């Protein structure tokens with residue numbers, strides 16, 4: 001039996017869940033995996049939080065140095081979140097030779113090299129399964145199960161909060177604000193939920209996952225990002241009437257010439273597509289390898305228990321290894337394509353007058369965009385709503401077309417532009 005002593009920094013949603021797993025399932029883990037993981041120190045801003053979670057007073061750590069100086073502690077779990085002081089605390093732990101298990105995707109996406117450097121200096125390991133897609137073992141799949149493959153694509157729903165909001169708006173008619181409030185109450189959202197709804201959280205995760213998948217750093221700055229805060233119930237309803245479900249997607253592709261594409265944005269997904277039935281806080285990720293073909297991973301992408309499950313899995317994984325796992329990206333930084341292709345959905349409010357439709361379709365034609373489907377509905381006196389679905393076209397062409405449409409006589413408002421996946 002391997003006996004390891006663990007410290008947890010931050011006993012909120014995820015840290016609290018981790019403490020619960022390690023307390024409730026300690027014997028199951030010990031008998032099943034030969035690792036007896038004991039939490040010996042817990043650090044949090046508030047002692048009341050520790051008391052409410054049943055942590056005995058002798059395990060309270062007054063500050064980070066109490067954890068660093070305790071030579072018996074070999075693994076430190078960081079579940080405080082944010083860049084600082086989490087970054088400094090992790091670096092201190094790593095440099096002192098303690099391995100770190102973290103769920104902090106923002107820190108990993110922004111300062112991975114610095115953390116990995118500290119891990120090397122201290123001969124320790126840095127593990128972060130919980131940082132991406134909650135309880136779904138996507139990182140372990142990339143690092144330990146797909147080694148035979150050249151991975152060319154990663155696509156999925158990798159943020160629980162936004163998927164919860166979109167599901168509630170679409171199926172239960174909740175407002176955006178009410179759905180977000182529920183997601184916060186359930187412990188899915190980030191401390192500042194802007195990170196979720198504006199797509200930052202999904203971009204952090206895509207940067208981590210695509211870098212691992214492509215063995216090349218996919219910098220955050222190169223990821224195209226659009227959130228869901230501007231999506232309206234009307235867009236969702238019109239999409240549904242046409243057989244589509246709206247999802248926040250993260251897409252990463254590695255092209256044959258070595259360039260890469262990485263983007264996060266809402267998109268219409270056909271109801272027949274497996275991602276369409278991923279509801280609530282569930283997430284799903286497709287990975288495409290040249291030998292294995294497609295793998296789809298599915299499970300809870302956020303919340304105390306699923307994320308704690310991933311943290312504890314890392315603790316056991318780390319305890320089982322002779323040498324720390326090293327995940328530096330040997331092939332440098334990818335050059336990211338600034339254009340990509342998709343089908344598009346556009347909604348416009350126009351004057352209901354002769355010749356308007358012809359002038360609109362001319363803009364599309366002039367920009368080299370082929371229209372796949374079009375529908376028009378008179379909405380108010382002298383006004384019509386036009387929905388256009390394009391065939392696959394370049395994002396740059398759609399941007400040029402929308403700029404021209406906005407200044408075209410008779411177009412009152414360009415309501416929405418959304419991408420559509422097949």
Ligand code: NAP
Pocket residue numbers: 009010011012013014015043044045046049079080081082084085103104105106130131132134187188189190191301302303304307
């Ligand atoms: P949370 O509920 O806010 O928990 C964070 C805890 O750490 C709080 O108790 C907080 O105390 C404490 N804390 C923060 N700064 C501290 C400091 N300087 N010293 C001592 N204690 C401090 O957050 P969470 O949802 O568990 O998220 C934690 C991390 O996990 C984040 O990196 C997040 O991105 C990641 N994550 C979350 C989920 C999820 O479903 N929630 C899933 C995957 C990954 P106060 O409340 O007093 O600030």
Ligand code: HSE
Pocket residue numbers: 131132133134158159160161162188189190196201301302303
């Ligand atoms: N806020 C994140 C989400 C937590 O909603 O997906 C899980 O990483």
